[in-house]
Amino acid sequence: MFAVENIRLKELAIIAEQNRPAFEDFCHFIQTCGYASLHEFVLHEDMERAEGAILAYLTRTLPQDIALYDGIARPYAAAKGKWLLLGWVLRDAPEQRLRPMISSMERASGVAKQAALLNRVRAYVSEVYPEKERWGWIAISEVIADRLEGSRRAIKGTLFEAIVRRLLQKIFKEHGFDAKVSDVEIKLEGETYDVSIVGRAGQILIPVKTRETMGGGHALLFTRDIHKSISAAHEAGFDCLPVIIAESWAGDLNTLACKDFVYINLNPNQIMEVEPILEAELRQRLPAFQALCE
Numbered sequence: 001m002f003a004v005e006n007i008r009l010k011e012l013a014i015i016a017e018q019n020r021p022a023f024e025d026f027c028h029f030i031q032t033c034g035y036a037s038l039h040e041f042v043l044h045e046d047m048e049r050a051e052g053a054i055l056a057y058l059t060r061t062l063p064q065d066i067a068l069y070d071g072i073a074r075p076y077a078a079a080k081g082k083w084l085l086l087g088w089v090l091r092d093a094p095e096q097r098l099r100p101m102i103s104s105m106e107r108a109s110g111v112a113k114q115a116a117l118l119n120r121v122r123a124y125v126s127e128v129y130p131e132k133e134r135w136g137w138i139a140i141s142e143v144i145a146d147r148l149e150g151s152r153r154a155i156k157g158t159l160f161e162a163i164v165r166r167l168l169q170k171i172f173k174e175h176g177f178d179a180k181v182s183d184v185e186i187k188l189e190g191e192t193y194d195v196s197i198v199g200r201a202g203q204i205l206i207p208v209k210t211r212e213t214m215g216g217g218h219a220l221l222f223t224r225d226i227h228k229s230i231s232a233a234h235e236a237g238f239d240c241l242p243v244i245i246a247e248s249w250a251g252d253l254n255t256l257a258c259k260d261f262v263y264i265n266l267n268p269n270q271i272m273e274v275e276p277i278l279e280a281e282l283r284q285r286l287p288a289f290q291a292l293c294e
Contacts, residue, residue, distance in 0.1 A: 008152075042125065090118065180199075188232055205229075206242070222246070
């Protein structure tokens with residue numbers, strides 16, 4: 001049977017809703033600046049007044065119970081959260097597209113440059129989306145969910161490698177293994193290995209590969225990427241222990257040219273379910289880790 005439930009979509013919708021108080025706090029703040037609504041603020045033609053309101057928001061202290069959450073529901077620092085929220089509300093990409101432009105803004109401070117840039121975006125987008133219904137929570141929540149998905153992908157790219165590092169360090173400490181877990185990824189022959197274990201007797205490279213969906217051309221690329229990582233490690237004289245977290249992965253595990261691998265048949269979005277299984281799998285490799293220290 002196929003699982004039609006889109007876990008990713010459900011989780012993003014939940015996190016987007018958790019960001020509703022931050023959006024409503026901004027709308028309330030705009031009203032204290034003399035604008036009847038967010039829609040009126042966006043369409044207002046007085047550039048100087050609008051920039052002043054944006055600057056006041058960026059420099060204000062947020063209420064204690066207000067925060068903006070990232071794609072895995074972690075709160076952003078207040079300053080970054082305010083910058084991201086306004087960028088998202090104005091239908092833009094504050095980090096990827098807008099941040100490189102800040103230095104060119106003619107203002108005295110960094111936050112003043114942010115306000116000046118966001119104000120110009122506001123004026124532009126008012127012409128693109130002049131309709132009132134574009135500025136209510138329902139419409140904005142769709143935008144926020146899309147931005148959270150991008151945030152989630154960026155975070156997930158490093159999340160599980162961090163989990164693997166943490167679990168290995170925990171296991172090594174418990175058993176007194178004299179092996180070092182790398183703090184950064186290792187690059188070798190064009191391949192990237194997220195985690196490296198170094199002991200007196202050798203080194204194990206661990207590529208951490210995750211995939212949310214099944215099937216399609218990208219699944220073939222995913223499988224090919226795993227084979228390339230193993231091959232490059234072996235050609236350079238290193239052992240390789242791939243960690244693969246992918247639901248219904250179609251790859252043939254028997255064709256992996258390595259002594260051992262970890263495969264968890266779950267969606268990597270299910271972090272709470274995956275982590276204890278991952279820890280148990282790593283603990284099963286204790287003899288291999290101990291051999292590095294001899």
